[in-house]
Amino acid sequence: MTVEEGTIEGIGERYQAHLRQVEERRNRLNQELKTSLTGISKIVLEIGCGHGHWLTDFAAAHEDRFCMGIDLIGNRIERAKRKVGRAGLKNALFLKAEATELLEQLPRGVGIQSVFVLFPDPWPKKRHWKNRIMNPDFLDRLSDRCVKGAKLHFRTDHTEYFEWASKVAASAEKWKRASDASWPFERETVFQSKADSFQSLILEKQ
Ligand SMILES: C[S@@+](CC[C@H](N)C(=O)[O-])C[C@H]1O[C@@H](n2cnc3c(N)ncnc32)[C@H](O)[C@@H]1O
Incomplete structure (x- = not known):
């Protein structure tokens, strides 16, 4: 039947x-x-890497670090993989994955040394705020997979999201704002190139 x-x-x-x-x-x-990740104990993670422009350039400039970029959209990841292939980089990996699932599945022996969240979806409507990646639960889970002193770099052109993220960060027990830290690597992302202005926030894992 x-x-x-x-x-x-x-x-x-x-x-x-x-x-x-x-x-x-x-x-x-x-x-x-x-x-x-066989043989890898630390990674630099970019969440929502899009077509991978930023992380490919970061990996080329930091050959001593292993860089992983994830995005939900498969064809963006395919383009990112082609870019890494053309650049002949051995220290960059792109995966189609959702951020929370990635944190759950990351092998236990691998720690995140640095995280980049560049121009994430701002979810402007109040009823969608729960979808914002910079939320208390996510910061908590992220912290559990980061090494001590790891830095989280957040950048957005959405003023209201920046204020929201700053408030979430201020009440996160496991992260502290690293007000003195400078942005470690400047390269325009696709969304940055379209933005009139943007703001950045750097947090350090306690
Ligand atoms: C606004 S785009 C920014 C892309 C790129 N960072 C840039 O600045 O050009 C946000 C990206 O994050 C991805 N994304 C959104 N939520 C995600 C999640 N939970 N896990 C992984 N990627 C995510 C989207 O698929 C999209 O490609």
Whole structure:
């Protein structure tokens, strides 16, 4: 007997299928990370790397660091991978992954030494604020995977998001604003090149 769409049974089946997909995606990410990070104990992470312009240039300028860029959008990651291939870089890896899932699946022996969140989606409507990446729960989870003294670099052209992120940061127990720190590497991202102005925030893990 087939289960009709819209029945309780149908919803139950679709939900089960969704859970199986999530599980498969997590297992794939876990395997990919284990394989790619063999022998690596520290990484620089860019969350929402888009087409990878910024991180590719960062990796080329810092050959002693292993750099990982993640983004939700597959074709952006494919372009980023081609860029790294053309540059012949061995210290940069791009993965299609969601930030929270990445933190969960990152092998335990790997610590994040530096994080970049550049021009993240600002989610301007109040009902969407819960989607903003700079939220208390995410900062907490991120801190758990960062080495002591790790720095989180956040940059946005959205004034209201900047103020929100500053407030979230001020009440985060595991992060402190690094007011004296300077921005470590300047390269325009795609979104930066379109912005009239922007603000930056640097936090240090306690
Ligand atoms: C506004 S774009 C900025 C891209 C790039 N950083 C730049 O400045 O040009 C934000 C990017 O973050 C990605 N993104 C949003 N939420 C994410 C998440 N939870 N995990 C990973 N990537 C995410 C989006 O797919 C998008 O490519």
